[in-house]
Amino acid sequence: MKKTAFLFLISALFLILGACSNANDEKTESNESAHGGHSNMNHSGSGEVPEGLKESESPKFEAGSKAIIESDHMEGMKGEEATIVGAYDTTVYTISYTPTDGGERVENHKWVIHEEIENAGDEPFKPGDEVKINAAHMEGMDGAAAEIDSAEETTVYMVDFTTTDGEEVTNHKWVTESELSPAK
Numbered sequence: 001m002k003k004t005a006f007l008f009l010i011s012a013l014f015l016i017l018g019a020c021s022n023a024n025d026e027k028t029e030s031n032e033s034a035h036g037g038h039s040n041m042n043h044s045g046s047g048e049v050p051e052g053l054k055e056s057e058s059p060k061f062e063a064g065s066k067a068i069i070e071s072d073h074m075e076g077m078k079g080e081e082a083t084i085v086g087a088y089d090t091t092v093y094t095i096s097y098t099p100t101d102g103g104e105r106v107e108n109h110k111w112v113i114h115e116e117i118e119n120a121g122d123e124p125f126k127p128g129d130e131v132k133i134n135a136a137h138m139e140g141m142d143g144a145a146a147e148i149d150s151a152e153e154t155t156v157y158m159v160d161f162t163t164t165d166g167e168e169v170t171n172h173k174w175v176t177e178s179e180l181s182p183a184k
Contacts, residue, residue, distance in 0.1 A: 047158070047171040049088065050115035050134075056155045059087030059177070066183035069161060069175060073110050076163030081183055085158040085171055090114050091124040092156050092176055094149040097133065099140025106138070108149050111174040113156055124151050137173060154178070 061067045061084045072078040091114040098105045114120050116135035125131060129148045136142040156174040163169060 047085065049086065049158070050113070053088050053090060053113065053115045056087040056089045059084075059155050059157075061087060061157060061177070061180055061182075063087060067157075067159075067180040068183055069159070069179065070181055071110070071175060071179035074163075076165050076167065077161070080161045080163065082157075082159035082161040082172075082175070082180070085160055087155050087157050088113075089153075089155050091151055091153050092174065093117075093125065093151050095131075095133065095146040096149055097141065097144040097146035099138070100142070100144050101140035103140050106141075109138070109141075111156065111176065112137070112146075113174060124153065126151060135173075152176070 063084050063086055065084050067082050067084060069077050069080050069082050092111045093113070094108045094110050095112050096105065096107045096109070112133060112135055114124060116133060117125065118132040118134050125148045127148050127150055131146050131148060133141055133144050133146050155177040157177070157180065159172050159175050160168075160170045161172065
């Protein structure tokens, strides 16, 4: 009788542990989905800029100055102080694309700049245009076919900052001028 009770308790324990493990897996998947699939984002970059990208002659935030990030493209970014690495005048796009590595479709990714689009030419693209991406901000982005969701001429910034959970991010591409406010 004791052996049967012991086996029953062990079986029940495995069922409980298995249920806890599945609940944690589902929670992780939900968190990744809630952040727009940016869990595969390359937060830090090399600092290299695409060929043809021109530095801004009169940016609101000069290289070396500080600003507060008002956007939340990635977790832990909003409200953090950033150091401006570079300021560039260009057309910035939100895009939707299916990653080349077979991942789920990414909707309204912020931001890809004009110089990161294959055969961009001089004229900006318009919403609905189909393009090929030459940027690796996220896994599976480089070489992906994408649709332009929005386009805006503005100054974009490359920034360094530390996320709310302590991750140091260097040469993050891109934050628009409207997504920054003066540091206090």
